Amino acid sequence: MTDEKTRRPAGRLIAAAAVLGLVAGAAAIYVKETWSGNGAGGAGVQTAASCPLAKETVAAVTPFLKGQVAAMAPADxxxxxxxxxxxxxxxxxxxxxxxxxxxxxVNLWATWCVPCREEMPALNALQAAMGGDRFEVVAINIDTGDDEKPKAFLEETGVDALxxxxxASMGVFNTLKKEGLAFGLPVTLLxxxxxxxxxxxxxPAIWDSADAKALVTAATGVAPKG
Structure with a gap:
């Protein structure tokens, strides 16, 4: 369970994110622009033709996009x-x-992104509570350079379930930006x-909250452990 010190900053960040969302591209200040892509030649984001059942899942989870995860929007x-x-x-x-x-x-984060750092322990707690054969938090770090800095950050903050x-090329972020899914960091996809x-x-969001766990349960049919 997240303690009060973690919840308070995260709550402030969510409120700030809502305000920033009213200003187009405001969150992009957290990202250093590059020209690299990801999944070139159609290997990244593809057409909707191969997702005939996804709309049923979208309908199932939409009522749970509320509270601490209200900023998450269902896919059109x-x-x-x-x-x-x-x-x-x-x-x-x-x-x-x-x-x-x-x-x-799927969560994109960087060590230089303050909101990312704030929500990482909650993502870790969500993985610990609900991760398994049917669900996983895939937190992708986009720092340039080697693994040393992000690895040290995870160790220092006790993130052990992710x-x-x-x-390091930021190709994932750039691909999602082209698709209109990423404007800054953190970015989260279900x-x-x-x-x-x-x-x-x-x-950011409080990913170890009851709202987040209810959303995952709606998407997977899996209840939190314990």
Whole structure:
């Protein structure tokens, strides 16, 4: 459970994110622009034709996009995101297709992004409470350079349930920006078990809250552990 010190800053950040959302592109101040992409040649974001069942999931989760996760918006055009590429432990190449069969909460973060740092312990707690064969939090760090800085941050903050996933090229962010899904950091996507977009948001949330867990349960049918 998140203590009061964690909840208070996160609550302020959510309020700030709501205000910033009224100013187009305001959150982009957290991101250093690059020209790299991700999933070139159609491997990143694809058409909605292969997501015929995703709209049912969108309808199922929409009533739960409230409270601490009210900033997350249901997808108008669910489409596959499985080709987004990044690396795992030891620099192993991965795409979201490697997580097929799991509902995913994909979060893009950086050590230089203050709201990202604030919400990381809550994402860790959500993974600890609900992660398993049917759900995973995939938090992708987009710091440039090597793994040392993000790895040290996770260790210092006691984040032990999340994998160290990275994209030092920022290609994942740039692809999502082109798709109108990313304006700054953090960026969070909810994907169904087929890798199809269900909902998305820019800005932080209290991911270990009852609202967040209810949203994951609605998407997966899985209740929190314990």
């Amino acid at each position: 055009d669910p489409r596959p995101m499985t080709g987004l590429a990044f690396t795992g432990d030891g620099g192993k190449p991965l795409t979201l297709d490697d997580f097929a069969g799991k509902t995913l909460l 994998g160290l996933y990275r994209d 994907l169904d078990a087929n890798g199809c977009l269900v909902a998305a948001m820019n800005g």
